Amino acid sequence: MLRDEFEGFSDRLAGWAAAADGVLGLLLLGSTAATTHPPDDWSDHDFFVIVEPRVAAALRASSAWLPARSATVVLHERDTAHGAWVVYGDGHLLEYAVFTLEELSASRSGAHRIAVDRVGDLDARIRPTLEPPHRDPRTIATGLHRSLLVGGGRAARGERLVARRHLVDAAGALLALASMVAEPGRPLGDPQDPWRRVERSDPSLAAALDRILARSDAAAALELAQLAERVAGTRSWWPAGLAAAVAARLSAMRG
Numbered sequence: 001m002l003r004d005e006f007e008g009f010s011d012r013l014a015g016w017a018a019a020a021d022g023v024l025g026l027l028l029l030g031s032t033a034a035t036t037h038p039p040d041d042w043s044d045h046d047f048f049v050i051v052e053p054r055v056a057a058a059l060r061a062s063s064a065w066l067p068a069r070s071a072t073v074v075l076h077e078r079d080t081a082h083g084a085w086v087v088y089g090d091g092h093l094l095e096y097a098v099f100t101l102e103e104l105s106a107s108r109s110g111a112h113r114i115a116v117d118r119v120g121d122l123d124a125r126i127r128p129t130l131e132p133p134h135r136d137p138r139t140i141a142t143g144l145h146r147s148l149l150v151g152g153g154r155a156a157r158g159e160r161l162v163a164r165r166h167l168v169d170a171a172g173a174l175l176a177l178a179s180m181v182a183e184p185g186r187p188l189g190d191p192q193d194p195w196r197r198v199e200r201s202d203p204s205l206a207a208a209l210d211r212i213l214a215r216s217d218a219a220a221a222l223e224l225a226q227l228a229e230r231v232a233g234t235r236s237w238w239p240a241g242l243a244a245a246v247a248a249r250l251s252a253m254r255g
Contacts, residue, residue, distance in 0.1 A: 072089050
């Protein structure tokens with residue numbers, strides 16, 4: 001969707017939210033918010049609608065209330081307790097969730113912009129939900145090595161597809177750890193999804209992982225283990241004994 005059309009749809013959505021019966025607010029999310037990064041031709045529309053309880057079910061169950069576009073809706077499907085996704089005939093994707101004020105604490109978002117606030121204090125209400133859930137770095141690091149150990153073993157056995165799945169799990173853990181140990185001032189990634197925008201926040205790490213994940217052998221698993229060691233191996237929570245054992249095992253698998 002071109003930028004002008006994208007922003008025009010966002011504006012019409014805000015106009016609807018400002019006047020619709022039972023609607024209390026609209027939060028635009030991610031690139032739709034255009035705060036930390038603007039939308040491009042490939043951006044989806046992501047937003048939260050804040051409502052009175054009496055209208056929540058209807059907005060989750062139907063796309064009829066969405067502003068009209070030249071393209072028609074080809075799919076509307078519920079995917080969470082609060083949300084749904086919509087696909088238009090031109091392939092444009094829209095993802096939204098509908099929350100009452102009492103349910104808003106269950107939401108999670110990063111970059112956002114309050115487009116409509118008919119309550120008066122949505123900023124204060126949304127602020128506690130912006131921090132990602134706390135995760136223990138040592139547990140993430142031990143899970144990373146488990147994925148490497150299993151993935152390397154599957155690769156050595158010749159099961160390359162399932163090996164790749166485990167290496168992807170390990171890479172996700174590494175990205176989470178990298179965000180935890182990032183130096184202040186580094187460009188921001190996505191606090192809710194460590195895979196997002198890594199090419200901007202840490203280009204060298206993104207390039208290394210892209211190169212490793214293009215393969216699915218035990219040598220790739222060992223290279224990923226060594227990369228993880230460079231990223232987080234000096235931290236007090238790093239499981240050094242486990243890391244050494246896994247590296248030795250992967251080296252043996254590599255032959």
